[in-house]
Amino acid sequence: MQLQWSIPFVCLMLIRLGLSSAQQPDYAYHSCLGGIYTSNSTYQANLNLLLSSLSSNAALQNGFYNTTAGLNPNTAYGLFLCRGDVTSEVCQNCVEAASKEILQRCPNKKEAIIWYDLCLLRYSNQSIFSTMQQSPGVSLLNINNITNPDRFNQILGDLMNSLVRRAALDPSTGMFATGEANFTSFQQVYGLVQCTPDISQSDCNICLAEAVGQIPICCNGKRGGRVLRPSCYIRYEIDLFYQLKPNAPDSSPPSVGKGGDSSKLIIVIIIPTAIAVIILSIVWFCLRRKRPKDRVKDLDEITSEESLQFNFDTIRIATDNFSEANKLGQGGFGPVYRGKLFGGREIAVKRLSRNSGQGEKEFKNEVVLVAKLQHRNLVRLLGFCLEREEKLLIYEFVPNTSLDNFIFDPARCTLLDWEKRYKIIRGIARGLLYLHEDSPLRIIHRDLKPSNILLDAEMNPKISDFGTARLFRVDQTQTNTSRIVGTYGYMAPEYAMHGQISVKSDVFSFGVLLLEIVRGQKNNSFYQSQRTEDLLSYAWRLWNEGTALELMDSTLRECFSASEAMRCIHIGLLCVQEDVADRPTMDSVVLMLSSYSATLPLPSAPAYFLQSKMEPEKPLLDKSTSRSTEFSANADLYLR
Template sequence: MAMLLPLICLLSFFSFISFSSPATDTLNPSDTLRNGQTLVSAGGVFVLGLFDESFSGYYYLGIWLRADATKVVWVDTDNPIMDSSGILQILSGNLVLTDRRQVQLIVNSGSLASVTTNTSATLLDSGNFVLKEGETGTTIWQSFDIPSDTYLPGMKLGFFGLNTSQQTFHSINSWASPQNPALGIFSLSINSSDTTKLTVHRANGATIDIGFWDGNGIRFIFENSTANMFNFSFHSNANEAFYTFSTSKNYDLVWFVMNYTGNLDQYFMADGKISSVSHVLCEPSASGITEMCFSSIPSDCNDGANFSQMNGLLPSASNTTGSLNMVITDCETFCKANCSCTAFASMQNGQAGCQLYYGSKQDLLKLIQNGAGSIYIRGVAPRDAKQWKLGLAVAVPLASLLVLIPITLSCYLRWRKGLKAEKAQQEANINSDWVRLFQTSPPNHLNEVRGANNMELGIHKDQELLIFSFSTIKTATDNFAESNKLGEGGYGPVYKGKLLVGQEIAVKRLSKISRQGSLEFKNEVKVICKLQHRNLVRLLGCCIEAEESILIYEYMPNKSLDFFIFDSTKQVLLDWRRRINIIEGIAQGLLYLHKYSRLRIIHRDLKTSNILLDSDMNPKISDFGMARIFGDNDIRGKTNRVVGTFGYMSPEYGMYGLFSEKSDVFSFGVILLEIISGEKNIAFFEADHTLNLLSKVWNLWKEGSCMELMDSTLRASCSSGEVIRCIQIGLLCVQERAIDRPTMSDVVSLLSNQSFALPLPKEPAFLSHSSSTDADSSSSRQRHYSQNDITISEVHGR
């Protein structure tokens, strides 16, 4: 017995070490994988475990190379862990992550196992993490089906289940930054229009085809000497179309990485040593060809994206426009990006700038004028184009040409002279404080917003923000006509406008009596010009001429959220699916502001009137005049001037001027409950109500009668389980103590994963107020808010 006890202890020790150290490749139902413990593939190639990243402090389940732990090849970005207490285990047949929140995050949520299925998960030497059914060995889920930024041998990029209702699409997506594995702006996939092509996409719609199948192998646009190291194959049938590849015999492993910069990196490992080649997709070749650069060419232009050169001059017709602000290369880029643009040419008489022609190619060929110029026509021009010109020269009376050309030149020279004078006046009136603002913090990324607007804008020399002339704004809004007024907020009125090139815009004009002055104006531009997300409204430019302070945004045809949910006739237009889409979109936009944007932003004035809706009812957060920028180490801020809207303010902000990410979470919770109920929380502050919306929701929650809160127009389009879950999430967001509220990362996870268990909410803030008299209500408010100078935004329809 004395000999047996040490032996048992020794075996127990080795049993622990065998799992703590990399000695197993499989996770069984009886196992738990904690932080610091790993699985290692049988051949010792790949390691799976939890790792933390410095950007947010979250922990992720990931796979990396054993030879180099910095080479992370797969990350489960959908299920971040709050801290080092995370555990991976198999529960009810599924891979489940939990942390201190005790919320169950199902890794294989897209392919769930049966509750009775006996499963195990194995890390393979291919880098694939596979969940299999124990008895049959059937694959239930695999990490290769949800790749991150790395394309490994054996992975399939393409379309699957084309003849079924369960179609799937596999692509490689870049990280947001070297330290942040969240979804970046670049992706690698097969082309949806031509599946034989491999295409890199950018979030703003720009694309570049980097390779194609020639029948025998893949051809890349970059130097092809490395292609032999990747044995590509292409498969296509009625049900699927995909690319895959394998490693050549000369290497242990080869793989691709879609870099966060947009570069495509190729990696090679031989004898444990790793080398790489990075392909800069916008770098011209030695011959000067620039076709490798990103191009925003629409895929549906009937005549393609190539242009044929012809001699001659574009006609001076109503469907020809000119711009002094674009060189010929910019003119080509703009014309390519607009399928309606048939041709472009340099300005006549050696003037800087270019002309754009919109209309039928056949009509254009009849109208081309003789002259020493070059015209670039979309697609292939007919070979007899010169005969057209010759016939035209003979057919048209010489006298009419002699009259038309001088008149056209005279009008053009007058227009050009006026434009120069206007531009000079504009630059002379630019506020010196404004210039300093952008000299200290230049919005470099705004060069992506050029497009059509450059034809009407002047661009200040010291920054790339688009500056509209006041005359252009007056013309676009019909001199700020009342019929074009969309609404009015604390900042001032908002108008609908239309530029001469046809683009619709929203014009936000600072009111001279507004309490939100030049400080808020500069703050909004400084903040929003650095942001880029599909759920944030897009700033196109501004006007700072004379005493005007004007912001120009993309136009949102469906106005704002409050325009629909608080109107009994329009509520029916937002069924449950659309409301869920709006809730999730707002959450994604806030998560970007708090965590993934170039700056950490606290909005501070989130409300339904600041949620705009595009043509597809997708939400976009707007109005950043009150927003504040947080440093990486900042937790909360304090102000002596409370700004915002009653009903949406968190208690710590309204009473003490303290604001943080949790302030926006509170506002989001109010909006969520308003979307579900169709009722305003702000009504409490505007009328003699004993209970506000939050109090009403809390009482219904305690009574188990949450469905009574639901907007009556939703009954035919929703399930009670989803509604109750959303109400519970809303109550979690409006809890009185900021520390009790979830982060927006938590909220997004809870909204997207219906299987997660929700914690019970605590009592919300502003539960009930005595309102027996107006005086009582007034004194109560004074008692709560007397510490700070308060600026309250009123709510108006946009």
């Protein structure tokens, strides 16, 4: 009798301890976005109400809930999504933990997102509902390698693609799907995909397909991995990590004897259970003790140097052995190829020349830094390959090539009406503002020009080529360098002549670029009648003569907003002023482009260059070397 009571008691305590541990959700990652709100502000009060509402509704909803708190302009928007296989109680525990931790990890931020193993929670000062978003995102991986990676990749690709189709196309799934596939006779691979149910089926399909396309990039040859996005996430593991659906119960209950038979049955059931729990607890404890402290929890590792690295054969196959048919162009540092990964994702591969002049360590360190940039107006670096004396950079594929192929081409420039040009100008401004103020790093691009602005399928601009970028500390406003890199005609005079770098260097380049978009001609190769003057001089003369609109591209045939055009010319001239202190910040530029209530100061004279003596668009070489370099020296980098 004593045994009958003692064993269930021990087992019950172990089960209670297990449940208590399970109720502590495992944190995965977070991202802090947007601006800063002040303490005790109306937005903070609304945010607190929002998070309280999300927590209290977690047990009442079906794993997903979105709501708002407060009125514009201080409205707080928020949502949570629990994994499709968890109970309402587990969901509530996870959301409650997320509601508290997100404020600790992102204090006073107007927008943030946090992921756990079992849920995600996000809030914003702008509406985030019913809109598919893939940024910010992160990839996590199991650092252990898989045997026979080629076979594993094929099986994993088939499994994940089938789960994507089920979740996105079958309305009965609630945009959640799990499944498994046989890897070996003794080993399975398990997969899970899920979207927030407020987006459309097509958007869910796009989000999940993009996430699956990340697997070869982040987790190639690894035993497990996850790709987390605001609107969807995926995961695969060799070990079962989700709850299987319970089998239908047997209609005939088991027959149980009386008296001693009942006691024996209890003992028979409880003893193996207790032993199993104890053994698992010991194994878990030993693994925790053995694991190095610097290894990330659950063998997950935030995207880093290793997880960004591609296998050379993967890229060789994706580009059809770097065939001429897939060649997109030839840059200053090597050719660029189009490729397609096994998940269907298209990529652009820059194959650096072998004399690019940078060491392996510096190359990888800088790739890791640039890969942290996430903005819709920046080209995303997906990873790199450093193998067989090859240095490859892998980017997202942007279909419409670069801006210079449109605005400087007599035929294709007609495809860019004023509405598209204005959208491009504003997008470039927002991308630069992100680099200067809002990114995890503070970055000066140093080589902003039309050929470094790529255009996606909807003609949205994406700033590219961070080879010459300089990273600043958060409290740093300017510095000097002996390494003058960039392109004539776009460099600020204080940088070109004295090596002085600041955010205002990029502002100058933006001003030149803006005026080129308005005019449809290059600054360096611009000539007007018999005058030898560059585009800046010509724009300044027209401004002083009161005929600034004569600067407009003649192909627009007056089909443009005169007020928008005048405002752009005005802003362009403000950006190219010779005095650094007079130039606006990109924060001010974005405000001036988006708000007509903002008052613009009068511009002063721009800087002048003797462009007629220079080759158009000639890259300036590093003073300390005989060739230009794809990346600046690692010693130049300062984390924000």
